Amino acid sequence: MQIEQIKTLGDLKKSGYTPKSIKEEVRDNLIRSMQNRENPFEGILGYEDTVIPDTERALLSRHNILFLGLRGQAKTRMARQMIDLLDEYIPVVAGSEVNDDPMNPLSKFAKDLIAEHADETPIQWVHRSERYGEKLATPDVSVADLIGDIDPIKAANLKLSFADEKVIHYGIIPRSNRGIFVINELPDLQARIQVALFNILQEGDIQIRGFKLRMPLDILFVFTANPEDYTNRGSIVTPLKDRIESQILTHYPKDINTSLAITEQEADILDVQKQRVAVSDLVKRLVEQVAFEARSNEYVDKKSGVSARLTIAAFENAVSSAERRAIIHNEAKTQVWISDLAGIIPAITGKIELVYEGEQEGPYQVAVNLVDKSIRTLFVQYFPNPEQAKKRKPSGKRSAEEKEPENPYKTITRWFDAGNHLDLLLDMKDADKIAHLYKVDGLYGFVKKYFPHANESENALLMEFVLHGLSSYSMISKKVIDGKIEFKDLMGSMMNLGMMQEEDDEFNEEDYN
Template sequence: MNIDKIKTLGELKRSGYKSISVKDEIRKNLIESIRNKENTFKGIIGYEDSVIPDTERALLSRHNILFLGLRGQAKTRMARQMTDLLDEYIPVIAGSEVNDDPLHPLSKYAKDLIAEHADETPITWLHRSERYGEKLATPDVSVADLIGDIDPIKAANLRLSFADERVIHYGIIPRSNRSIFVINEIPDLQARIQVALFNILEEGDIQIRGFKLRMPLDILFVFTANPEDYTNRGSIVTPLKDRIQSQILTHYPKTIETSLEITEQEADILEDQKSLITISDLVKRLIEQVAFEARNNEYVDKKSGVSARLPIAAMENAYSSAERRSIRNNEQHTQIWISDLVGIIPSITGKIELVYEGEQEGPYQVAVNLLDKAIRSQFITYFPNPETLKKRRTTGKASQAERENDNPYKAITKWFDAGNHIDVMVDAKDADKINALYKVDGLYGFVKKYFPHANEKENALLMEFVLHGLAAYSLISKKVIEGKIEFKDLIGSMMNLGQMNYNDDDDDLNDDNFR
């Protein structure tokens, strides 16, 4: 259909155009998309066998939809992509505030215009990108915001009584007629506002300050909600919930691989950062693992959830940490080290809600602990599990010869037990970090045994990872202080800490004597 040539109602009729409801329109285009084996929701990863099929069934059934899930689960993004299932253009009465269908007008304005001009009534064409309305539900949202109100200024200017439909200033929902309308966090709406919505869905009429107007709006409603909101901040009133025909449960990525794919797609990494900085699969997995650890951590509020935006922001910060270090050291190329992940802590603290015990621990310390737990979890996918070795020694199930030879970390821990230590400076040059790591006896040989084909920088990164892993399993100690990470033997660190506490007690005694 050549829309450039169709400017009036008469021309539209002669073209053979037939109008259908927005839900039928989406159904028609979705059927075509499925038939052509097209990806209905582009860029939505991890929902291929769960949320997307459920959503497609709901749309085929011409249902209003409720997406129920924790924050950062692409609920609003799914809704916004539904506009791709609309026809590219639809005709509307020119000047209509509610996108009146020329063949089935709703408003008095459109009906009067057609009565006056008949087939010469002017029409315009509305693109699908303009057929989307969205409102974040907050307790202060009013009926006037969503549905409309009587406009006394309009009444005065047009010299109309308040009983005339033309004095109504339409809210965002009527203006979204023949469109998709989304209300995010629906439980936050006051119950009386929800009842007003129910009236639109069920009865097809609008009530404004006692002014009842029959207007069967043509809208696909999509609502989103967090399960926790049902008890904490409110609930969906039963009549409205009953009118939402499909409730679809969303979820977080179920595997590291899915989470990696999402972060790769969403992280905003500049091309000059990519050309300057290399990031290993190991570091990527550590960043993703932080989110998985947070979702199961006792200090993090599970009901609030941990958004997929956490690893995305953390990835961006990891690149920026390495970039800042390379700029300071005037290096032309670098990689992201484990020590650079100190820089992702602000990304973690800003994306987690803590329970009371977590608040007592402190957001920074919780973030540090999550990073250590991520290292601990990923460590055993690259190297032997130190915990298993400990159990074999303590249970006595291994022979004497096995006990002597079954600890691949022995040479490394022995070096620290001899009183040696290593300081890895967070902002040090790559060459200085590598030189420091090579001082640890047995570390290079251990990594080469398991990764014989690693190049020099990969090998150095794995060497650093081993130290962090041994610290996470309490075989050596790790302390982050003023821009450096200090690795020492565990017993010596504990004795030094005890001596410091003892000296503090002595100081307290001396203070008492002085007083």
């Protein structure tokens, strides 16, 4: 019998419908999904061997779940995807506020209706998308919001006394009966509100303004929280934690390839941007490396975490930086240059929490340093380590037996040591930038030696990458001022800086006298 034909309790009984609890329902559908080799958490990357198996075990055990982890670790997304493990439709008593099962009613409303109409009791079918409730825990959440309260307006309209159960206005939890209910950021819920959840989780009792109702609510609870030591705003009270059967620890991507896949999946890049702006694998990896550097940086608060949203927003900004430059110069095609990473700074500063020393350094400077460290980390994956080149003895100090290879960067650094400098404007046309890069002696040949099959645009990008890499290893100097990046020799820059400092000191002394 089709569900469209089942409109009364009598029809439901004839159809052979067998009610099951929400946790049994989820368990059965999960088993079916696993047997069919289907992934119930499609699009959740990096959790295949950790969080997803733990979640499946918890659901097979019919447990309520607490996802514990730092921000941006897909905790809420995991909970929302559990909707797919529900049956597509379930029957409820028509008009019920708490999704009463026609075969096992809970509320006085449903019991009275069935007592009056018996098999003619009307039923309706609820889609699984309507069986999901979610509440962000904030300090102003009350027991009435979650569980319910007496509704004086309802009492007046129905001419009932406050002693009548029909005057109760149910909160969001009873209204989520026979569904999934999620409380996000559980530690932010006041302790006295958390206490109100004890009986719901364990015994199924709810109390509303003196009404002691025995309502064994059928709910799969999912809670999310940051680690307790992250926030001073509150914590999960121990008896509540004890009643949540499975606590599952989430984590950030463990390798850069997983992080790349997440950003690729989540970044909102328009088709028109994709057609106009090319993004190399090198630039994508540099953007991802920023998050890895931030998670281990001494200036960034590790208890706060660094969300995957940082790299997603940074990648979008990098593409938009290149697009903006192409629009200004009316270029049909361009690529994201290393210099375009200056445009991702706003995506970093708002997404990292700094310790005291970091605040003293300043969020902008910390973000710039993170980009430089990303360049430094990835540079040795593409080219020889400049640190080893700096440690090599000059040829005059080596014995005849020593055959240590020459410094591969010698030609490039000598060009700068001779007093030459290179200025790359942040909004420079691609053709002009390429022409400027070819001015540096040995730069093109050096890149071609290690990447002989690179095309013209890839070669130019790698040439720029070499300059930024040598700067990050203090073999040449780099200065970003007035919309341009200036590359110079290191010693000359240091001497100029010293002379400027001396002039400032003299000026201050004269001013004082």
